[in-house]
Amino acid sequence: MSSIQQELVNIVGEDYASDRREELFTYSKDLGTSQPLWPEYVVAPKTTDELQAVVRLANETKTPIVPLGGGLTLAGLALPQKGGIIIDLKRMDKILEVNEQGRYIVVEAGISHGKITSYLKKNHPNLMHSEPGAPPAATVGGNLAIHGQGDLAHPYGFNTDMVNGLEVVLPTGDIARFGSCAVGSGWYTMHPLPDIGLFLGWNGATGIITKVSLKLYPCKKFRENNMFVVENEEFVPDVLFEISHLGMAEDLIATSSEIPPMMNRLHYISIINTGDSEEELEFKRHMTFDVQLAKYIRSGVGGIVSLYDERTRPQVSKSADWKKGGGFEYVGAIVPVSFYPECYRRGSEISGRHFIPYTVLGRVIGSCHSMMFSWSYAFNRADDATVKHARDALHETDELVMEINGTIWKPAIFGQKLMLERMDQGALRLMKEVKKILDPNGIMNPGNWEVD
Amino acid sequence: MYELKFDPDLCMACDTQDCLVKCQHMDIDQETARTEILKLADGEDSFVLRDCVTCYACEEYCPNGNHPFYLIVKMQEELGMLPLPDPLVKSGVQVGIPFRGEPVIDEMEGTVLNMGVFSPLLGRVEGSKLFEGLPVISHDSRKMFHYFCQLMYLHYGKTSVINERLDGIIQTLASHGAKEIVHFHDECYGTYTSYAPAFGIEVPFKSIHLFEFLYNRLLELKDEIRPLGYKVVYQRPCSSRLSSDKHPFVAKIFDLIGVEYMDREYKDENAMCCGATILGQKKEGSRVYCAEIQKKNIDDMKKAGGQICVFNCPACMQTLGMPVSKAGIMPLFMSDLCRLAIGEKVG
Ligand SMILES: Cc1cc2nc3c(=O)[nH]c(=O)nc-3n(C[C@H](O)[C@H](O)[C@H](O)COP(=O)(O)OP(=O)(O)OC[C@H]3O[C@@H](n4cnc5c(N)ncnc54)[C@H](O)[C@@H]3O)c2cc1C
Ligand code: SF4
Numbered sequence: 109m110s111s112i113q114q115e116l117v118n119i120v121g122e123d124y125a126s127d128r129r130e131e132l133f134t135y136s137k138d139l140g141t142s143q144p145l146w147p148e149y150v151v152a153p154k155t156t157d158e159l160q161a162v163v164r165l166a167n168e169t170k171t172p173i174v175p176l177g178g179g180l181t182l183a184g185l186a187l188p189q190k191g192g193i194i195i196d197l198k199r200m201d202k203i204l205e206v207n208e209q210g211r212y213i214v215v216e217a218g219i220s221h222g223k224i225t226s227y228l229k230k231n232h233p234n235l236m237h238s239e240p241g242a243p244p245a246a247t248v249g250g251n252l253a254i255h256g257q258g259d260l261a262h263p264y265g266f267n268t269d270m271v272n273g274l275e276v277v278l279p280t281g282d283i284a285r286f287g288s289c290a291v292g293s294g295w296y297t298m299h300p301l302p303d304i305g306l307f308l309g310w311n312g313a314t315g316i317i318t319k320v321s322l323k324l325y326p327c328k329k330f331r332e333n334n335m336f337v338v339e340n341e342e343f344v345p346d347v348l349f350e351i352s353h354l355g356m357a358e359d360l361i362a363t364s365s366e367i368p369p370m371m372n373r374l375h376y377i378s379i380i381n382t383g384d385s386e387e388e389l390e391f392k393r394h395m396t397f398d399v400q401l402a403k404y405i406r407s408g409v410g411g412i413v414s415l416y417d418e419r420t421r422p423q424v425s426k427s428a429d430w431k432k433g434g435g436f437e438y439v440g441a442i443v444p445v446s447f448y449p450e451c452y453r454r455g456s457e458i459s460g461r462h463f464i465p466y467t468v469l470g471r472v473i474g475s476c477h478s479m480m481f482s483w484s485y486a487f488n489r490a491d492d493a494t495v496k497h498a499r500d501a502l503h504e505t506d507e508l509v510m511e512i513n514g515t516i517w518k519p520a521i522f523g524q525k526l527m528l529e530r531m532d533q534g535a536l537r538l539m540k541e542v543k544k545i546l547d548p549n550g551i552m553n554p555g556n557w558e559v560d
Numbered sequence: 561m562y563e564l565k566f567d568p569d570l571c572m573a574c575d576t577q578d579c580l581v582k583c584q585h586m587d588i589d590q591e592t593a594r595t596e597i598l599k600l601a602d603g604e605d606s607f608v609l610r611d612c613v614t615c616y617a618c619e620e621y622c623p624n625g626n627h628p629f630y631l632i633v634k635m636q637e638e639l640g641m642l643p644l645p646d647p648l649v650k651s652g653v654q655v656g657i658p659f660r661g662e663p664v665i666d667e668m669e670g671t672v673l674n675m676g677v678f679s680p681l682l683g684r685v686e687g688s689k690l691f692e693g694l695p696v697i698s699h700d701s702r703k704m705f706h707y708f709c710q711l712m713y714l715h716y717g718k719t720s721v722i723n724e725r726l727d728g729i730i731q732t733l734a735s736h737g738a739k740e741i742v743h744f745h746d747e748c749y750g751t752y753t754s755y756a757p758a759f760g761i762e763v764p765f766k767s768i769h770l771f772e773f774l775y776n777r778l779l780e781l782k783d784e785i786r787p788l789g790y791k792v793v794y795q796r797p798c799s800s801r802l803s804s805d806k807h808p809f810v811a812k813i814f815d816l817i818g819v820e821y822m823d824r825e826y827k828d829e830n831a832m833c834c835g836a837t838i839l840g841q842k843k844e845g846s847r848v849y850c851a852e853i854q855k856k857n858i859d860d861m862k863k864a865g866g867q868i869c870v871f872n873c874p875a876c877m878q879t880l881g882m883p884v885s886k887a888g889i890m891p892l893f894m895s896d897l898c899r900l901a902i903g904e905k906v907g
């Protein structure tokens with residue numbers, strides 16, 4: 109047994125540290141198109157103390173570490189680019205506090221979104237958090253580390269805008285807290301303390317998020333998916349604008365895909381309305397369709413597809429893989445809502461070139477402040493040629509995002525390089541300094557957001 | 561090209577004009593009805609084309625078998641007055657395009673069951689004594705659009721799509737070799753026994769209505785029937801307007817399985833449509849009108865004292881199932897109710 113493995117066993121116990129090939133195998137892949145990358149060790153701490161000890165060991169021995177949540181980002185972000193230790197955080201999943209009236213929940217960052225949803229449903233049915241459309245095993249820490257967005261994005265923005273307090277283990281193994289919890293007065297706000305903002309969106313390259321206070325929001329008794337359709341993609345931004353003017357929809361998503369044929373070259377806008385009573389829902393339907401969207405219906409260029417459909421949470425995308433090849437990966441971009449038509453047109457061209465039925469989706473973030481637009485590329489895991497097509501399509505899409513002046517969301521290493529090439533020099537210098545100060549040995553998820 | 565057989569002479573001689581006079585969605589006197597239907601028969605515009613909610617009912621109201629509804633739909637298309645917004649039409653037309661390979665044509669003989677586009681509901685049929693010995697034409701829900709009767713496009717004002725595709729669907733069904741086909745959905749039954757003959761489209765197999773089949777099967781299983789004793793109301797779908805001669809089987813089945821068929825305003829010829837296609841129509845106020853008639857329909861079910869609402873059509877079930885159950889009435893397919901009566905469990 110190597111000395112690092114022995115040390116890891118000493119910290120977490122024999123069952124939770126491994127350097128065995130069959131166990132490392134699972135951690136060498138994710139669900140996307142990335143080639144396997146092998147770690148040397150995997151460790152699953154249960155407590156912050158254990159985690160700190162692991163990080164200290166890594167820092168002393170200059171061993172790379174890669175934090176891992178659900179491993180569901182698809183873009184190779186939690187694969188060990190430079191070997192080292194994968195720290196699987198899923199055992200750090202406690203719910204520490206729920207403040208019902210203050211509407212927040214404090215959790216360990218390895219907790220899955222699914223666990224929070226089911227806990228709240230059972231114990232606080234009038235509260236909810238913003239759950240990403242990912243499979244329920246996605247963790248809070250992993251999602252914040254990539255600036256995720258969930259099903260409350262339309263009213264409240266990015267999931268990282270919903271953080272009320274943060275605890276982080278730094279690359280040295282030290283702990284730091286941010287927000288009101290930093291001055292010992294509880295986990296109820298991030299402001300008005302000096303802004304640090306060094307950990308969200310960094311893919312774990314500056315530290316490991318261990319505790320989070322998440323804002324909770326009113327959870328209405330009934331939730332329904334109302335679907336509207338237009339053919340001309342140029343109408344989509346305005347339809348979204350009109351609906352967001354009402355400020356009532358809980359989630360607002362436009363999609364189009366080649367398969368099934370009923371979605372081909374059409375744009376379906378899913379409007380999630382909620383209410384505690386039929387009267388509240390009917391008022392929202394009325395304002396949405398009889399007032400705000402009436403001009404589209406009357407002129408025959410937009411129509412109500414369905415109303416009242418039940419919407420279950422989380423809303424996991426199954427749409428990308430109609431061909432049933434088992435794999436898909438997507439490029440996401442944060443773009444203005446007005447970019448929808450061009451993103452759709454150019455994306456479907458890329459898909460066409462790579463023989464992949466196109467699948468695109470745009471989720472409104474805030475009151476049309478921006479949109480997460482995704483281009484999904486399905487592939488057949490058993491067919492290398494289709495994997496290559498998907499990989500090439502992803503790279504072309506990253507380049508497209510740059511060309512149209514978008515911002516790639518949770519970019520893979522390829523996309524990160526494109527973003528860093530264009531980064532404002534001042535910001536780049538600051539990122540470099542921050543990274544040098546926080547992580548002098550360059551052990552934190554190396555390869556990600558590398559500023560050199 | 562297939563041509564609708566519509567005889568204006570029958571309208572000239574008609575002394576009721578029931579087609580439009582009885583319409584639940586327009587208030588039309590007999591004189592106007594005569595003028596408007598003859599205008600349509602002459603290829604001219606009429607307000608009927610704009611105000612029709614495509615409920616199919618006039619097809620049943622006409623005592624002379626003269627296909628007024630098919631005429632309305634044909635004229636809506638010819639005069640470019642489709643009832644739905646363009647993207648809904650496009651999406652509807654594209655729904656029926658098969659996209660998961662070709663069907664597997666198994667050779668069959670005798671009488672078989674066609675699920676049409678509802679093969680995802682096969683679980684309600686397979687393993688039941690009611691359907692024992694009745695081979696299913698296609699089990700594969702990925703292939704369901706090869707068996708889609710296309711009649712839904714009447715709601716879209718798209719006779720041309722039906723006429724373009726129907727022959728191929730008939731060929732696929734026929735190529736299995738069965739001489740008699742029981743159709744799970746009575747819209748399929750209406751397609752092959754009403755629409756196809758009205759347009760001169762040849763159908764080389766005999767169609768059997770599901771309710772007639774169920775009734776005869778229940779007679780065979782009579783000893784196993786345990787009267788259910790429920791009070792039931794029935795949601796008659798639009799497509800039943802094409803097979804009104806089979807409607808008496810509803811009462812006969814209820815009688816046989818010992819349920820009380822509750823009297824209601826929207827019953828038999830006066831049935832009220834589920835509203836599914838009204839919802840999206842481009843006419844001002846369609847959404848509200850749809851909600852209103854759905855409410856009227858469900859209030860009527862409650863007033864009639866129904867414990868169970870029996871559905872014939874899966875689309876009605878999809879549209880009304882949830883609000884019906886919220887109103888405290890259990891929605892059930894007719895076949896499931898029959899299964900309960902012979903002691904089977906339904907999921
Ligand atoms: C079908 C599908 C739908 C999706 N829909 C959405 C969606 O609607 N919205 C959305 O936001 N995302 C979506 N995703 C993307 C992704 O799954 C989620 O963002 C998910 O929340 C990521 O969390 P994770 O735990 O899987 O992260 P991981 O993949 O494990 O990690 C993500 C990154 O964060 C780092 N990291 C992990 N934990 C920590 C930590 N505690 N501290 C610091 N760094 C850490 C990792 O090293 C990695 O770089 C979707 C994915 C799929 C497969
Ligand atoms: S369609 Fe029928 S009911 Fe209407 S006028 Fe003609 S014959 Fe009479």
Ligand code: SF4
Pocket residue numbers: 579580582583584585586608611612613614615616617618619629632
């Ligand atoms: S289809 Fe219905 S709404 Fe249209 S004219 Fe006939 S009865 Fe009236």
